[in-house]
Amino acid sequence: MLLMDNILIIGAAGQIGSELTLALRKIYGAEHVFATDLKQAAPDIMDGGPFQILDVMDDKRLIHFVIRHKITQIYHLAAVLSGNAEKIPIQAWHINMDSLMNILDLAKEVEDIKKVFWPSSVAVFGPTTPHDSAPQLTIMEPRTVYGISKQAGERWVEYYNRRYKLDIRSIRYPGLISYKTEPGGGTTDYAVEIFYDAVKHGCYNCFLSEDTALPMLFMPDAIKSTIDLMEAEAANLSVKSSYNIGGMSFTPKQLSEEIKKHIPDFNISYKPDFRQAIANSWPCRLDDSIAKNDWDCSFTYNLESMTEIMIQEVQKKFGTTKL
Ligand code: NAD
Ligand code: AKB
Secondary structure: OOOOOOEEEEOOOOOOHHHHHHHHHHHHOHHHEEEEEOOOOOHHHHHOOOEEEOOOOOHHHHHHHHHHOOOOEEEEOOOOOHHHHHHOHHHHHHHHHHHHHHHHHHHHHOOOOOEEEOOEEHHHOOOOOOOOOEOOOOOOOOOOHHHHHHHHHHHHHHHHHHHOOOOEEOEEEOEEEOOOOOOOOOOOOHHHHHHHHHHHHOEEEEOOOOOOOEEEEEHHHHHHHHHHHHHOOHHHOOOOOOEEOOOEEEOHHHHHHHHHOOOOOOEEEEOOOOHHHHHHOOOOOEOOHHHHHHHOOOOOOOHHHHHHHHHHHHHHHHOOOOO
16 A cells, blocks of 8 residues: 555545545545545535545546646546436436546546546446356446446446556446445435335335345445455456456345344335336346455445444434334
């Protein structure tokens, strides 16, 4: 780890950014981690270290910012997620792709930038991918504009890594479950919403069917994996595009049964909407053997332990201990 690093986080107010910023500030020192977003972030992000409003689409301001603050690492987290992207496909394509190209070009032009992190997603896969344990290398025919942008992004990441000898690292995150910041418009958001509704109302109307299995990961494991990948020896990283990582796989029914162990009267109903087709096109689990082999990727939480913590933390947020 380079203690002199200055880190830029783009999308620091979001579900991942709001937790990754705090984790990186603990490691590198708050003054070395520059949080930025289009919108204001939570007080701990804005008051606990440098924070600035910055639009990643504004390449001129971006380069000034990077040079002025002697940035050496960038985490580019801004994107339009799967559900929202289907409502504005062309705009979402431009935001997801143009922002990535801005970052890749910046990494090529500014010599001080040593490493970049950009997340891909399980959304790069499609209905022709093996549904269970989708391999690292396999058929990828995404059906969503979000998935198409992530797949194209992976190709560009690999191209810049190989052609310009850059060090851009990436993970195909599964759906992420967390309690600090609510998710930003994806298909896996149900697995967070369900906890809020369970604690606040004792019931949840799920937008996916009861038997829709998807790959998921609890945020502490996602943050740890991200930092572990960024700190891994470059020579050990065989994947130049984006790594599959696993985590857990469960259906809304299985999650609701786990919640009932804590809130016995919890009731779930199902009303699938347009996100059902998106979920149906994604694998239910990813094979992460290459990530495990290359950089010791490992996880702590399963459905049981994640559910227990989510319920406790959401209850704390709303001042309820029991319904
Ligand atoms: P999010 O929507 O919660 O946060 C994204 C943040 O980016 C928001 O705070 C938003 O204001 C900001 N942003 C949007 N446009 C911007 C712009 N032009 N300039 C600066 N900031 C801008 O998303 P997230 O869940 O934190 O996801 C972060 C990344 O991880 C995305 O690339 C997403 O595709 C990827 N990912 C997330 C998940 C998940 O389950 N959360 C799973 C797979 C991949
Ligand atoms: C989404 O559902 O869009 C995200 C993702 C899996 O990329 N959570």
